[in-house]
């Protein structure tokens with residue numbers, strides 16, 4: 001089993017989970033599964049939650065403090081960051097439009113939603129208190145809440161992830177502004193810490209096949225009880241949720257990006273699509289923008305003829321902070337889980353999703369499943385129980401592969417736009 005690639009092992013885990021779940025339903029063993037199998041899934045979710053705050057902290061501090069080039073390349077840097085931000089917000093908006101129109105969570109019956117929310121929504125009470133607080137406080141309270149009064153207090157509760165992000169960005173900027181002689185050891189410390197946390201992610205993901213197996217089996221018996229038809233209802237909803245994610249991702253790759261290339265670059269759309277294909281394939285197979293980076297750079301430089309000075313700045317930065325696919329996935333998943341729990345999301349909640357999905361896609365590392373971990377931030381911010389991850393974890397891998405395609409394509413689109421505005425092509429790309 002060890003030699004198989006991780007995604008194959010996760011798929012096998014899913015298969016075994018399905019079999020155990022079906023047997024559990026058929027032989028009315030839901031009690032046994034809850035007592036003896038489900039805890040292994042809970043451990044997996046706890047592990048993911050455990051590494052979320054250290055991951056965000058280390059990856060953001062080292063990411064921001066590595067932006068030293070921005071002071072040199074401030075014009076290109078400013079443009080690049082603005083484009084990354086615009087495309088991410090656009091991507092989230094597209095995801096929100098699709099998920100609010102298709103409403104995959106409503107493919108579960110009202111009774112099932114109530115049951116799921118009672119089973120998983122341990123934060124439901126918190127949400128009621130939050131809602132009460134919100135009606136009592138002024139409109140700017142949301143902004144006030146982003147600024148923590150104590151960093152340890154903020155880091156102690158996963159719901160306060162936004163406060164941790166705020167601190168990490170402030171810290172990173174301060175690090176950037178401190179003379180190198182003093183800041184270097186701290187910077188190296190955070191760079192090293194970042195590497196170590198990525199190893200931790202790696203370790204947790206090794207456990208993923210078992211976690212996914214346990215979660216899927218428990219999910220089936222939890223939902224179905226002794227009635228198999230109810231499990232089918234859940235899988236139907238999960239199917240529609242996956243289609244919603246895929247449609248939003250497809251809209252980005254097939255409509256938004258080609259349009260942006262056509263409107264804002266001198267590249268023919270066909271040249272772009274052909275040129276970026278190897279990076280897309282690599283992104284799909286590795287599920288990691290970081291692992292794909294060398295291919296993305298080669299595509300940009302050889303196929304699209306973007307000058308090295310632009311691609312070597314824009315693309316590594318993009319691989320780290322620009323994840324349009326991840327942000328789409330976070331928006332759709334957060335709304336789906338809320339729908340599945342029968343929670344209505346207000347306009348303020350949807351705006352909060354735009355804000356937090358932007359931040360957490362920036363904070364997500366460019367490795368497999370990172371987006372799933374930082375989804376905890378979005379869920380926390382809109383008061384949806386992070387236990388809801390259990391609903392979607394089992395089918396995350398294939399979606400991760402697809403969102404990574406969008407992540408690497410988005411970086412290349414921005415590199416092409418920046419290159420066009422900076423006269424940054426080696427020579428005009430030949431139309432094919």
Ligand code: ASP
Nearest residue numbers: 288289326366367370371
């Ligand atoms: N796998 C994604 C990437 O590396 C991140 C994620 O969404 O999990 O780009």
